[in-house]
Amino acid sequence: MFSGYLANITGLRANDPTKNYVPPAINGGLTMPIGYTVFERVRQWFYLNKPRIVGCVGKPKNVGDMLGFMELGVFYNHHGFDVFDNHGDGISTSEGRQRFLQYAEDTPPYFYLFHEGYTDGMLHKYGVDSPQYRQSIIDADTLTAEICDKLKASNPAIIITSDHGGGCCTPTSHGNTPFTFLATNLPIVQTKSFMVDVAPTIYDYLNMPYYAFNPPIQGFSLMRPAPLRVPAPLTMLSKEEVMYGHEII
Numbered sequence: 001m002f003s004g005y006l007a008n009i010t011g012l013r014a015n016d017p018t019k020n021y022v023p024p025a026i027n028g029g030l031t032m033p034i035g036y037t038v039f040e041r042v043r044q045w046f047y048l049n050k051p052r053i054v055g056c057v058g059k060p061k062n063v064g065d066m067l068g069f070m071e072l073g074v075f076y077n078h079h080g081f082d083v084f085d086n087h088g089d090g091i092s093t094s095e096g097r098q099r100f101l102q103y104a105e106d107t108p109p110y111f112y113l114f115h116e117g118y119t120d121g122m123l124h125k126y127g128v129d130s131p132q133y134r135q136s137i138i139d140a141d142t143l144t145a146e147i148c149d150k151l152k153a154s155n156p157a158i159i160i161t162s163d164h165g166g167g168c169c170t171p172t173s174h175g176n177t178p179f180t181f182l183a184t185n186l187p188i189v190q191t192k193s194f195m196v197d198v199a200p201t202i203y204d205y206l207n208m209p210y211y212a213f214n215p216p217i218q219g220f221s222l223m224r225p226a227p228l229r230v231p232a233p234l235t236m237l238s239k240e241e242v243m244y245g246h247e248i249i
């Protein structure tokens, strides 16, 4: 989702670095290879425009590690980000919610990643049918609305998506729930899409020449007619690796 590449290029099969070791990736499979993320490439392409690029993540051990931030805390000028908040409390605390909102400065050009892991935690703790999980979705939705409201004067492109669904094969699991959603105000023309398409859609919106990137981007812009997809090379995975989402066990 953050690169436009599949696991055969990035080596990332889970967001937990300790679980990305088979088969060996370009960089050993620990984190995203340097220079591959949409954040680094947007920063590089628009360097003279000085975009403000901020990441604020709710799961340091998953998303933070995968993006190269191995410690908790706030980091500056690393891996494409001006600011990267790797605290991880996200929307689960009022402090986390306030920080999310503070980072959303409505001063273009900006490029923000707001990731929350609270709903996933409630899923694992209480189950997909629980009131706690339902409330966590409402909380995430409320914060998303507050962020959008704060940014609305600059009319930003907004993409809201997730890495997986929940509830299979037990109510507190997402072992076999690959389907998710994507909501955006971009003029997308495809309804069948994959996570790998998110980054090239952003590149397309920003008029970046993503078709010339090396290695070649594997996803497709959702703002263009459906392409003929060439399946990525298949890799035999162990039973434990055949999971969707961030926790390969």
Ligand SMILES: [Zn+2]
Residues within 6 Å of the ligand: 120, 121, 124, 174, 245, 246, 247
């Ligand atoms: Zn989970």
